[in-house]
Amino acid sequence: MDIIKYSKVWLLLALILVVVSIGLVAVFGLKFGIDFTGGSLLELDFSTATPAVSVVENILKPLNVGEVSIQSVGQSRMTIRSTTLSEGKHQEIIAILKNVFPALEEKRFESVGPTIGEELRKKSVLSLVLVIMAIIAYLTWTFRTVSYPVASWKYGLAAIVALIHDVTLPLGIFVILGHFFNVEINALFVTAMLTILGFSVYDTIVIFDRIRENLLHNKNLLKIKTGFRDIVNNSINQSIARSVNTSFSAILVLLAIFFFGGESVKYFVLALMLGMFFGTYSSIFVASSLLVLWQKRD
């Protein structure tokens, strides 16, 4: 399979998707969960059919809890989102709702003060930066023996570009999900992204490792103009089965959780799956293509 032949196509496709995703973020904004914004989330189970949202809104009006966003979930559940509630207010809401709906059960309650939300935002950004820096450092060190024909730091850079692709595309998809299905971006999403960074780099390294090995064993090939390109292409072909199989098995497992697992991790797992899929794509089609492109230019 000659993958490098169409390297320009792959790179263009990747670029378009990244731009579209960023565009989506700009237009629709990110729907942050209370982890980041602060606020309260109350999840209730009515045992019978959920009452209309307006009914619940009216019941809560006299309590003066400020702006609330109420949503029906499934057949018998409802989530109520608001600004940070004190415990007192929380109990008042439960009491007044139980008066009207005696079979009401409180599934869970989460309340995050604004300071914690801000902290999480800072920490998330910081950890993303840290992970990327750590990866660049590690890659530069690992590939220090292969400075020819492409400088060793370029391997790191190619990997990073692939990573940006891997993280931006799921983000874009989540913007759409957030806009139409109210899916939130919370601490778990950040966790998924960080995990993907680790995994995708793993994937890319396997291919780069091959390239390195093949470079060492085929130094004479480099004398030809297309030498490097051919080596890279061969390396990809040698590794493609492994890359695809690995992410396939991981995605299989995640699919099981997505369909059968708990509610709270559903979208976390979705983010992981998307990340893995794009991660494999970028390792095979994007990272190596970049290397070849840079080498041609030099």
Add this chain to the structure above:
Amino acid sequence: MGILECSASMSKLSFLKKPWFVFLLIVILTLIVSIIVYPPIYNRSIVWLNESLLLSLPQYNKPFKLGLDLIGGSELIYDADTSKLAVNDRAGAMEGVRDIIERRVNAFGVAEPLVQVARAGETWRIIASLAGIKDIDLAIKQIGETPTLEFREQIENEQAKEFKASHLLVCYKDAVRCSQTISKDEARKKIDELKKQATKENFIDLVKKNSTEPGAGERGGDLGWFNRWQMVQQFSDAVSAQAIGSISDVVETEFGFHLIYKQDERVGYIWSNTALSGKHLKHVSVNFDQTTGVPEVVLEFDSDGKALFSAITEKNLNKPVAVVLDDFQISVPTVRDVIKDGKASITGDFNIKEAKLLAQRLNSGALPVPIKLVSQNTVGPSLGLESLQKSLFAGVIGLLLVSLFMLVYYRLPGAVSVYVLIIYGIFSLAIFKLFEITLTLGGITGFILSIGMAVDANILIFERLKEELKNGKSLSLAVEDSFDRAWSSIRDANVTSLITCAILFWLGTSIVKGFALSLAIGIGISLFSAVFLTKAFLRLLVRKGKLGKLWC
């Protein structure tokens, strides 16, 4: 490789390298670990063994430690206002607050409460994890109060009177804790008889011969000193009413019939709050006695406190006084002098550590550290159970899917990897159990994900194996070489994953931490299982296979 193996088989310990031995080792290890993970089968066989051979081998009953989002419970985060404290005092004060909150939380019967001090930049925090708590509303109210420090003195109290007595018990068939088979009437007759015979002098003998209380034979039924709350009401009423030196009439309690010989009585005391409390404490510190070097805790009171303390010490000279924090007596020193300068040293059996701890606790009672609830995460128990069941189910399905895929795509080596995967799963779970790692929803997700990723190392090796075989190498050589060559990729790649896990652990809330930890453990064990186990099994197969030849 071949040469090494040759020389190994020449030495006496060569069997250690033989695949058979390694395989056996792995099987035994796996069995042991399986028992750790799922004890019921082992326990059942132990029970059977115990019964048939009359042994008493122990059973193994340790459960998994489950997190809040699986058992249900609450995680509360409080911000502490340390602005009024000197910077040096803050850490100590927070430790004190932590102790108090933990004690308050314990009162709610939470299975394993976890209260921690945390710091986010300048802000000090308390994080309380209460698994399985039923009444979170009440808990929050309780926890929110600032700790109270009180000083108590003993005052005489009629109700607290103490008695010294011995008794003779004749119990009957249905009495509480009775192993006798005589009827109630028979017992009554017997004790009436004994009452007629009983005198001060022969009481002990009668008890030794007739009392059905276990140990009465040796102790003579002596109960020592007790107060009325330590015995059942009928017994206490009787003994308090009777004269000293007398033997009571027959007393009937739930334990049977008693004859009581009252030897003595004395005044009883109860603890009563004085007007002195934590709000009068100015400062608490730890000193060392000049001469003996023994550590002592020094209390310094403000002017009101000084006066109160002076009065209390005068009133209670040579008597004990209790220092009570949140209704818990932390120290009961005996007053030696009248103290007028508002400074008191408490000496006792403490070492330095205990003295410091006491000072911390007193300081936190003295210096109020207001705490405010800033974050709460409560999961109802039904949701918790639901999450747990769903996750386990998903895990099993995931494992099945991956196994199927590996079998179909890689055939025999695939079967090996499935076997290795199962062992890997069991080992991981054992580690979670043995190290008492709390399993949260995130943790289970991380574990299931690591199953998917554990296959990866195997895939790397198998792809290499295919390649080597294509290149024409013999089966056994190919097996060895593919491991060697795949290893550098496996190693490099897993390091980056571990770095990510470390950063995630730092970032996170408890669900994220659980995920990161599971993933890291998973990666570690999968490395071990892929490299060591898969290699061992494949080697074994090579020897057994058609292409296997003897080497030396």
